[in-house]
Amino acid sequence: MSVTSEKEKSIPVYILSGFLGSGKTTLLVQLIEHWQQAGLRPAVVMNELGEVNLDGQVVDAEVPMTEMLGGCICCTVRGDLGLQLADLVQEESPDVIVIEATGAANPMEILDAVTETSLYMRLELKSLITVVDAAHLSGLYQEQKGQTFKLMQEQIRCASVLILNKTDRVGEQEISDLQQLLTKWNGFAPVIQAVRCEVDMDLLLQSGDGVHAYQAAAESDHQEAATEHVHTEACSEHGCGHSHEHHHEHHTPHASHEHVMVYTHYFNQPVNSEAFERFIAGLPRDVYRAKGILSFSDTASRFWFQYAYRESDYMKITPQGDVPNVAVFIGEHFDQAVIRHQLLEMESINQA
Numbered sequence: 001m002s003v004t005s006e007k008e009k010s011i012p013v014y015i016l017s018g019f020l021g022s023g024k025t026t027l028l029v030q031l032i033e034h035w036q037q038a039g040l041r042p043a044v045v046m047n048e049l050g051e052v053n054l055d056g057q058v059v060d061a062e063v064p065m066t067e068m069l070g071g072c073i074c075c076t077v078r079g080d081l082g083l084q085l086a087d088l089v090q091e092e093s094p095d096v097i098v099i100e101a102t103g104a105a106n107p108m109e110i111l112d113a114v115t116e117t118s119l120y121m122r123l124e125l126k127s128l129i130t131v132v133d134a135a136h137l138s139g140l141y142q143e144q145k146g147q148t149f150k151l152m153q154e155q156i157r158c159a160s161v162l163i164l165n166k167t168d169r170v171g172e173q174e175i176s177d178l179q180q181l182l183t184k185w186n187g188f189a190p191v192i193q194a195v196r197c198e199v200d201m202d203l204l205l206q207s208g209d210g211v212h213a214y215q216a217a218a219e220s221d222h223q224e225a226a227t228e229h230v231h232t233e234a235c236s237e238h239g240c241g242h243s244h245e246h247h248h249e250h251h252t253p254h255a256s257h258e259h260v261m262v263y264t265h266y267f268n269q270p271v272n273s274e275a276f277e278r279f280i281a282g283l284p285r286d287v288y289r290a291k292g293i294l295s296f297s298d299t300a301s302r303f304w305f306q307y308a309y310r311e312s313d314y315m316k317i318t319p320q321g322d323v324p325n326v327a328v329f330i331g332e333h334f335d336q337a338v339i340r341h342q343l344l345e346m347e348s349i350n351q352a
Contacts, residue, residue, distance in 0.1 A: 010122040010123065010124035011089060011094060011095070011096065011097055011122065011123050011124065012096050012097070012124050012126045013085075013096075013097045013098075013099065013114055013118075013123050013124065013125050013126060014031070014096070014097070014098045014099070014128075014129060014205070015098075015099045015101060015107060015110050015111070015127075015128040015129065016098060016099065016100045016101065016129050016131065017101050017110075017129065017130045017131070017155045017159065018129075018130050018131030018132060018133075018155060018163075019131075019132070019133060019136060019148075019151070019152050019155065021133060021136070021288070021289050021306070021307075021308020022131040022133040022165060022308075023131050023133065023163075023165045023166065023197045024100055025100070026196055027131055027197040028044070028098060028100050030197060030198075030201065031098060031201065032044070032063055032098075034201040035095070040096055041092070041093070041094050041095045042063055042095065042096050042098060043063065043094035043096070043097050043098075044063055044098055044099075044100065045081070045085065045088065045097065045098070045099040045100070046099075046100050081099075081110070081113040081114075082113055082116060082117040085097065085117050085121070085123065086117065086121060089121060089123075097123070099114070106154055107128055107130070107154070107155055107159075108154070108158055110128075111125070111128060111158065126205070127161055127205070127207065128159050128160050128161075129159065129160070129162075129163065129204065130155045130156055130159035130161075131163045131165050131197065132156065132162060132163065132164050132165060132182070133165060133166050133308075134164055134165065134166050134167050134169060134174070134175065134178055135166055135170050136152075137152060137178060137181075138170060138174055138177075138178060140152060141178075141181060146332070147332070148288075148332065153185060156182060156185050156186055156189075157186050159186055159189045160188070160189055160207070161189050161190055161192065161204060161207040162182055162186065162189045162190070162191045162192065163191075163192050163193075163194050163197060163199060164178060164179065164182065164191055164192070164193045164194065165194050165195070165197055166196075167193050167194065167195055168195045179193075189207075190207045192204060192207075261330070261333060261334060262328060262329070262330050263328070263329045263334075263336040263340065264326065265292075265327045265328075265329070265343050266324055266325070266326050267294065267295075267325035267326065267327070267343070268347060269297075269347040269348075270294075270295040270296055270297040270325070271294070271296060271346040271347055272296065272298055272346065272349070273297075273298050273299060273303075274298075275346050275349070276294065276296070276346065277312070279342055279343070279346065280307050280312050283307065283329075283339075284331075284334055284335075285310075286331045286332050286334035287307075287329050287330070287331035287334050288308065288330065288331050288332070289308050289329075289330040289331065290305075290306070290307040290308075290312075290327060290328065290329045290330070291304075291305060291306045291307065291327070292304075292305055292326050292327030293305075293319055293323055293324075293325060293326060294325050294327065295325050301316045302316070302318070302319065303315065303316060303317065304317045305327075327343070
């Protein structure tokens with residue numbers, strides 16, 4: 001019967017991992033366009049580190065999207081990922097699902113969550129695509145220290161396919177060295193070099209075989225207790241402790257990502273565009289990612305802005321729905337009070 005064949009059809013799932021500002025959202029938009037041109041209906045799950053989902057504003061309004069806000073996908077939130085996937089499948093009947101993880105998430109947790117969910121619904125984890133910022137990895141590798149370096153290493157080791165992005169920012173010898181480094185850390189994942197994540201989409205989507213061995217092992221491990229939380233190394237890093245008494249309905253925020261801090265600033269007033277650009281250019285190095293949606297006092301349009309690895313970008317947008325003016329700052333142990341004071345001062349000057 002047609003109903004049976006429809007039920008038995010697995011929905012492919014792709015996970016996008018990668019450090020903050022590496023180019024995941026750029027790749028996400030290109031993947032959506034690729035699937036739509038093929039006549040498929042894609043759906044998106046976004047896990048945004050912060051109180052508001054900003055990346056979702058650049059995704060086509062027709063694409064079904066569910067959001068997971070407020071921290072990493074593990075423990076309490078990780079349990080919710082399964083529910084989100086189930087709701088998405090039942091309500092939207094997508095042909096393919098892509099999960100864009102925050103750069104601060106350990107992808108092993110998301111792999112666990114998807115494979116657990118696939119035990120009670122027909123989801124097929126096709127591949128975990130990690131996007132690597134060539135210049136950023138090169139800088140971190142030279143220092144070889146800090147939680148950021150360890151997290152990037154983990155994201156690379158988990159991948160079934162790697163995109164070495166922004167290769168136009170580094171020299172040929174550096175690209176060769178990085179290629180060797182990626183192969184050393186992950187000998188199974190093919191490495192695709194790219195600028196602005198422009199890759200052969202068919203090649204990318206067919207390069208995910210490395211994930212199946214993990215999936216088979218995970219299904220075997222979780223067969224007896226599909227919904228029970230399994231602690232991984234990421235949990236000890238995130239300070240989960242070892243209690244399984246997680247209450248999903250409370251959504252209590254994580255103790256912290258230890259090394260990762262987030263400050264979300266909601267604006268009450270528009271700010272001057274030149275003053276804001278000067279502020280962004282002067283951000284401390286501890287802030288390695290910022291993004292937001294803003295109204296400026298000296299222009300009529302609203303703008304989406306991004307800041308990563310000491311560079312910023314502004315794009316005119318018309319947000320979907322009632323979206324506040326907001327900026328999210330992500331970094332390691334930066335002084336949130338200083339940033340808040342500077343932004344409030346900008347708002348008060350404009351109000352005056």
